[in-house]
Each structure stands twice: as C-alpha cells, then as structure tokens.
Amino acid sequence: MTILKDVLAELFGMFVADARLTAAILALVAISAVLIEGIGVSPLTGGLFLLVGCLLVLIGAVVRFAHAKAHK
Amino acid sequence: MDWTTAAPAIGSAFLASIVEIVEAFTIILAVATLRGWRPAVFGTAAALAILGAIVLALGPLLDRVPLHVLQLVIGVLLLLFGIGWLRKAALRSAGVIALHDEDATFAAETAQLGAETARRKTSLDWIAGITAFKAVLLEGLEVVFIVIAVGAGRGLLWPASLGALAACALVLLVGAIVHKPMSQVPENTLKFGVGVMLSAFGVFWTGEGLGVEWPGADLALFVLAALFLGAGLLAASLARNVTKGVAQ
Numbered sequence: 558m559t560i561l562k563d564v565l566a567e568l569f570g571m572f573v574a575d576a577r578l579t580a581a582i583l584a585l586v587a588i589s590a591v592l593i594e595g596i597g598v599s600p601l602t603g604g605l606f607l608l609v610g611c612l613l614v615l616i617g618a619v620v621r622f623a624h625a626k627a628h629k
Numbered sequence: 630m631d632w633t634t635a636a637p638a639i640g641s642a643f644l645a646s647i648v649e650i651v652e653a654f655t656i657i658l659a660v661a662t663l664r665g666w667r668p669a670v671f672g673t674a675a676a677l678a679i680l681g682a683i684v685l686a687l688g689p690l691l692d693r694v695p696l697h698v699l700q701l702v703i704g705v706l707l708l709l710f711g712i713g714w715l716r717k718a719a720l721r722s723a724g725v726i727a728l729h730d731e732d733a734t735f736a737a738e739t740a741q742l743g744a745e746t747a748r749r750k751t752s753l754d755w756i757a758g759i760t761a762f763k764a765v766l767l768e769g770l771e772v773v774f775i776v777i778a779v780g781a782g783r784g785l786l787w788p789a790s791l792g793a794l795a796a797c798a799l800v801l802l803v804g805a806i807v808h809k810p811m812s813q814v815p816e817n818t819l820k821f822g823v824g825v826m827l828s829a830f831g832v833f834w835t836g837e838g839l840g841v842e843w844p845g846a847d848l849a850l851f852v853l854a855a856l857f858l859g860a861g862l863l864a865a866s867l868a869r870n871v872t873k874g875v876a877q
Contacts, residue, residue: 560759560762560763560766563763563767564766564767564770567767567770567771568770571709571710571713571770571771571774572706572709572710572713573709574713574716574717575713575716578712578713578716579709579713582705582708582709582712583705583709586705586708586835589835589839590839593839593840593841594839600836600839600840600841600842601841601842601843601844603836603839603841604832604836604839604841604843607832607835607836607839608832608836608853608856611708611712611828611831611832611857612856612857612860614712615712615715615716615719615828615857615860615861615864616860616863616864616867618712618716618864619716619719619720619723619864619865619867619868620864620867620868620871622716622720622725622868623720623723623725623867623868623871623872624871626725626726626872627725627871627872627874627875628875
C-alpha cells in the first residue's frame with residue numbers, strides 16, 4: 558500500500574508541483590480553446606496566445622517563488 | 630521518419646532518461662553497497678517489468694484515441710510537466726533552491742536503509758530489494774511518461790524508447806566503470822534542457838490539438854524551444870536579482 562501511495566504521490570507531483578502554476582496553465586489552455594472554438598479567432602492567434610501566456614506564466618511562477626523564499 | 634520531429638523526441642527522451650536513471654542508479658548503488666547486488670538487481674528487474682507492462686498496456690490503447698484528442702491531452706500534460714521542470718531548473722540555476730546532490734542522496738539513502746533494517750528486523754535483503762524497486766519504479770514512471778508523450782503524437786514511440794534505452798545503457802556502463810554516485814553529471818543543465826524541450830512539445834501538441842497549423846510545421850518546435858530557453862534564462866536572472874536585492 559505504501560508503494561501504491563508513493564506511486565500516486567509521484568504521479569500527482571509530476572503534474573502539480575505548484576498548484577497556482579498548474580491552474581494558470583489549465584486556464585490558458587481553456588481560454589485558447591474558447592478563443593479558437595467559441596469566438597472563432599484564427600487558430601494561429603489562439604496558439605500564439607497560448608505560447609505567450611505560457612512564457613509569462615513560467616517567468617511569473619519563478620519570480621513569485623523567489624520573492625516568497627527571499628522574504629521568509 | 631521525419632528527423633525534424635524525431636530528433637527532438639529522441640533527444641528529449643535520452644536526456645530526460647539520463648537525469649532520472651542517474652537518480653535511480655544512486656539508490657540502486659546504495660542498496661548494492663549495503664546488501665550486495667542480488668536484492669538491487671531483483672528490485673530493479675521487478676520494477677522494469679512493471680514499467681514494461683505499463684508501456685505494453687498503454688501502447689495499443691493510444692492507437693485507438695483520435696489523433697487530435699491525443700495531441701491535446703498529451704500536450705496539456707507535457708505543458709504541466711515541462712514548465713514544472715523548467716521552473717524548478719530556473720530556481721536551482723538562480724540559487725533559490727538547492728541543486729540535487731547525488732552524493733548526499735547516496736549517503737541519506739544508505740543511512741535510512743540501515744536504520745530501517747535495524748528497526749524492522751525483517752529480512753534485510755527484502756527491504757533492500759523493495760528500496761531498489763521503488764526507486765526504479767518512481768523514477769521510471771517519469772521516463773515512461775516522457776517517452777509516450779514525445780513519441781505518441783507522431784508515431785515515434787519506438788525511436789523515443791530507443792533514446793531512453795540508450796540513456797539507460799550509458800548510465801549503467803558509466804556506473805559499472807566508476808562504481809560510485811554520478812555526482813559529476815550536470816543534472817540541472819540537463820533538466821533545464823529537457824524542461825525547454827518538453828514545454829516546446831507541450832505548446833506544439835496542444836496547439837495542434839486545438840487545430841493550430843504552426844508556421845514551418847515541425848520546424849516550429851525549434852523556435853518554441855528557443856523561446857522557452859530565453860524565458861527560462863530570463864526567469865532565472867530575475868530570480869537571482871530578487872534574491873540579491875533582498876540580501877542587500
């Protein structure tokens with residue numbers, strides 16, 4: 558049972574290392590999908606939105622963590 | 630086989646596998662040093678058998694999933710996994726969190742294994758075998774995911790698997806020669822590189838799953854990777870400045 562628990566924890570940790578980062582990426586994908594499928598924005602524009610969003614989310618997540626760690 | 634997609638897929642599987650296998654090898658070596666190679670090899674073989682069964686079970690299932698759905702699901706998982714790796718590598722590179730230390734892991738694992746065997750008073754070989762089994766299973770799960778994720782979207786499962794197997798062979802060969810934890814491997818640089826590639830694949834597959842036709846087709850992967858590399862380096866630099874600013 559311990560091994561199964563460890564496996565599940567490993568799988569969870571693989572995709573949810575930082576809950577806010579995970580939520581932000583999922584939100585970006587959802588908004589991109591709505592832009593392309595719902596509003597009818599060109600797929601390439603939706604893709605570029607996803608790309609730029611992911612780059613900004615990455616930078617934001619790193620800086621936010623560094624701030625939090627530095628002020629502890 | 631189109632090498633513009635195959636090369637990044639094989640390269641990502643190879644580099645990611647090196648990182649994970651080095652981590653698993655450190656624990657296997659701790660087990661072997663404490664209790665001999667027999668439990669270490671048994672534990673490793675059992676974990677590899679389970680990982681192989683997972684791949685064999687998932688392979689035919691993936692063939693039944695429509696390509697766009699597969700690309701979207703795997704793309705999103707790759708984004709979560711890849712950007713998570715890149716975030717951690719950038720923080721390590723900036724000195725915000727400590728670098729992974731294989732020598733320290735080896736010492737801690739050896740001490741923990743010794744303490745556990747003394748406490749439980751059960752068969753020492755059994756506990757040692759389970760330790761090796763868990764290490765290979767947990768690190769191997771990430772390798773399996775990466776191989777499937779970078780390979781499934783374009784029918785590159787076999788080339789990606791070969792990349793992972795080549796990494797496995799290389800680590801075992803070097804490990805057999807040096808016979809100590811591989812602390813000289815530039816692990817964070819590798820993780821940074823793999824995080825960049827997985828994130829690039831993530832945006833690429835997710836976009837394709839949503840109907841995006843990237844300019845330059847598969848060549849767009851290299852542009853996406855360059856952008857993620859730049860963002861990762863910028864993030865590390867900003868994090869370093871934050872740390873320095875607070876310290877002053």
